[in-house]
Every structure is written in structure tokens, then in C-alpha cells.
Amino acid sequence: MRIASLIHNGRQSLGVVDDRGVRPIPDSADMPKDLMAVLPESEVLLERISKSVADVPPLPLDDATFLAPIPVPGKILAIGLNYRAHVEETGREVSPHQIWFNKQRTCIAGPNDVIDKPVASDMVDYEGELVVVIGKRCRHVPAERAHEVIAGYMVGNDVSVRDWQRRTPTMQMGKSFDTHGPIGPWMVTADEIEDPQNLTIKASVNGEERQSSNTSSMIHSIREQIEHLTTAFTLEPGDLIFTGTPEGVGAAMDPPQFLKDGDVVRIEIGDVGTIENRVANEVAKTTIG
Structure with missing residues (x-):
């Protein structure tokens, strides 16, 4: 469904x-x-x-x-460098450990909402990702039982402000700007997806294909991700897991191609859906209360 x-x-x-x-x-x-x-x-x-x-x-x-199917998730957890070709394009080596960071829940946006290009940076990038929705409270889940706690799947864009991301090891600030977590366009229940590790994933900017891969290319599978996370802490219904992005991000292009006002970013994942978001210059206003 x-x-x-x-x-x-x-x-x-x-x-x-x-x-x-x-x-x-x-x-x-x-x-x-x-x-x-x-x-x-x-x-x-x-x-x-x-x-x-x-x-x-x-x-x-x-x-x-x-609208965003889960507008206020309890936690947003995202794994970094989880596709080998993406690791290679960044010039790094594959880590022996899973690399995790948080996105703040206020970054969530709908499947067709505007992505802000913030006044604070000109280095805004896209990352097309499969998003897992947790459906059951769980802890210490072995990989072979991870499917039991998955409610469904969505398309996501882990929008990243690269200069802010690189300033701290946690990457949290550069991953959490408002509007920088578009998700949707709906949740596909887990029973509808025969194999989440065999889905095409594509991203384009203004109709130009930038990313084209398959979730089979993940270094750490979704089941392994859930096992790893629940070793440390409890996952709860409505928590979101961004499962990593493949190669083709703007920061790795020569020269780098960052998002600008008027760009349209489209993320497509086979059997899940498509989200499409326009980029617009942020109108910065002080808000209190």
C-alpha cells in the first residue's frame, strides 16, 4: 500500500x-x-x-x-559513504565501520516543497537516498530480523551544505538546514517492496542525470544498518533512516556543480516513487516564538 x-x-x-x-x-x-x-x-x-x-x-x-509523510520524525539517522563509487569520488577509503550522523527533524520538507539555498553558503548539494521508516520500537535487532521493524520506504534527498558539513566531524550542522530533508511522495509499505536491496536510484538537476545506481551497491545493507544502530539505542515508530547516496554528487564534479536559485532536483527510486523540489534563495527572517 x-x-x-x-x-x-x-x-x-x-x-x-x-x-x-x-x-x-x-x-x-x-x-x-x-x-x-x-x-x-x-x-x-x-x-x-x-x-x-x-x-x-x-x-x-x-x-x-x-505533504511530508512523516512531518515530525523522532530521529533522523543517516549513514555516510555507503556506496563504494561515492567513496571513490570523494577521494577517501572505505571505512571499516559504519559512519552515522543526525539530521535535525526541522529539516523535513515535503516531496514538492522548495529547498532553501541559504544565505550562509553557496555550496548546497543533493544526495538521492532510499529512506526507511521504522514501524516498531526495537533494540538489539539481529540483521536477519531487521525486516520485522520496517514499516515502509520513501524517497529522500539528504541535502547537504558542504562547507558547513566539513567544519565539524559530526557533519550535523551542514546536514540540518531547514528544508534540507525532502521526503515522500508517500510511504510504500514494506510488503510492497520485494527486495529493497535491488531498487534503481536516480537523481537529476534541471533534467540532467547526475546519479544513477542501484541499492544493491550499498556497502552496508539496510538490515546491517538496523542491527548496528539498535546495538547502541532504541529505534521507535516514525524514526527515519537515510541509507546513503551513490556517486554523482555535485561536490565531486569537475568543477563542482552546486545548487543555485531556480534549479529543480528530481530523485526517483524504482517501485517507491519520485520527489521533485525547486531550489530558491532563502529569505532570511528573524523568528522568535
Whole structure:
């Protein structure tokens, strides 16, 4: 099932997406209003959602505004240098350990929202990634059982401000600017993806293909990532895992090609979906409260 968060005719709701369009869930007090409410009881609620939209006529996708499926994740965890060719283009060596960093949850943006080119930097880059949505609270999960805690998958763009990223070993500041975590366009439930380690992943800027790879090229598989993370701490429903980006980032081009005002970044992952975000110069305003 493909579950989206959307706005149609001024009403926000969840919706079920199929080849004919999107079917908004009817407004009802006993139906979940957001995906976070679905995750802890997904087996029961997904069946109810499916039944609730059975007689709802599909809307064309263009008639709805799609929002970030998980607007306020508990944690956003991202693995760095997880495709060998990407490691090579950066001039580094493959690490014997998994390399993790956090993105702040305020970076989340919708699948078609604007990406800010911040006033603080001219070195903004794209990173197309498969995003895993955790569906169950878990700890010490062996790799062979990792599939049990995955609710679904989304497309993500780990937008990176390269000069800020390089200033500190954690990389957190350069990975967490507002709007620098577009996700969507919906969550595809785990049962719909036969093999998450065999999905095409592409990124283009203004129609020019920049990244083209397959999730089979990950150094550390999704199952290994979950095993590694849960060795240290608990994962919870709604936590997001950005699983790494392949080669082709703008910083590795000669000369480097960073994003600028007006650019359009498109990330496509086979069987999951597509997100497309326009870049615009940030209008910096002080906000307090």
C-alpha cells in the first residue's frame, strides 16, 4: 500500500495511492489523521484504511498537494559513504565501520516543497537516498530480523551544505538546514517492496542525470544498518533512516556543480516513487516564538 499525507479541497488527510490516482480517507473520528498514528498499530489500521477507501473515487495526483509523510520524525539517522563509487569520488577509503550522523527533524520538507539555498553558503548539494521508516520500537535487532521493524520506504534527498558539513566531524550542522530533508511522495509499505536491496536510484538537476545506481551497491545493507544502530539505542515508530547516496554528487564534479536559485532536483527510486523540489534563495527572517 502507498499511503500519502495530502491536502485536497482545504482538508488534510491520509490517502491511498494506486495506479489510478489517490483516494483520500473519508473524514471520520475513528480514522487516523496522520501516518504517525498508523505506525504503532499498522496491521489493524492498514486494513481499516483499505476498506475505508474502497468506494472512494480516485483523484488525479495533480489535484492534491502532497505533504511530508512523516512531518515530525523522532530521529533522523543517516549513514555516510555507503556506496563504494561515492567513496571513490570523494577521494577517501572505505571505512571499516559504519559512519552515522543526525539530521535535525526541522529539516523535513515535503516531496514538492522548495529547498532553501541559504544565505550562509553557496555550496548546497543533493544526495538521492532510499529512506526507511521504522514501524516498531526495537533494540538489539539481529540483521536477519531487521525486516520485522520496517514499516515502509520513501524517497529522500539528504541535502547537504558542504562547507558547513566539513567544519565539524559530526557533519550535523551542514546536514540540518531547514528544508534540507525532502521526503515522500508517500510511504510504500514494506510488503510492497520485494527486495529493497535491488531498487534503481536516480537523481537529476534541471533534467540532467547526475546519479544513477542501484541499492544493491550499498556497502552496508539496510538490515546491517538496523542491527548496528539498535546495538547502541532504541529505534521507535516514525524514526527515519537515510541509507546513503551513490556517486554523482555535485561536490565531486569537475568543477563542482552546486545548487543555485531556480534549479529543480528530481530523485526517483524504482517501485517507491519520485520527489521533485525547486531550489530558491532563502529569505532570511528573524523568528522568535
